[in-house]
Amino acid sequence: MSYQSTGSFPTPPYSEQVAFHRRELSIILSLYGRMVAAGEWRDYGISTLRDLAVFSVFRRTAENPLYRIEKRPKLRNRQGQYAVVGMDGQILKRGNDLATVLRVLERKLIRAVD
Numbered sequence: 001m002s003y004q005s006t007g008s009f010p011t012p013p014y015s016e017q018v019a020f021h022r023r024e025l026s027i028i029l030s031l032y033g034r035m036v037a038a039g040e041w042r043d044y045g046i047s048t049l050r051d052l053a054v055f056s057v058f059r060r061t062a063e064n065p066l067y068r069i070e071k072r073p074k075l076r077n078r079q080g081q082y083a084v085v086g087m088d089g090q091i092l093k094r095g096n097d098l099a100t101v102l103r104v105l106e107r108k109l110i111r112a113v114d
Helices: 022-037 098-113
Strands: 004-006 009-011 043-048 053-058 067-071 082-086 091-095
Touching: 022 053, 022 098, 067 098, 082 098, 091 098
Parallel strands: none
Antiparallel strands: 004 009, 043 053, 053 067, 067 082, 082 091
């Protein structure tokens, strides 16, 4: 593996892991807080992997995630880098704008409040 030098610290030519940035986490956690207040969600987990970052939402800690919010930068120019995946693995919404992609989950919040 060759490293490029930027000043005194070598940097790898590509990112080792994909992660959510502060702005992305702010959008996700805002929705998460509203869903917790509505009693729909109770726990979450964040995974940072080489090709994707995943924010998993749980109703109970010991269960499988209800939804996964995924970030895959390599799909930025294709289907979009963000996706909401249901418990059964079905992609509910995909796109390049995180707030727009998360609207599929906000619809469930409106139903929960009614």
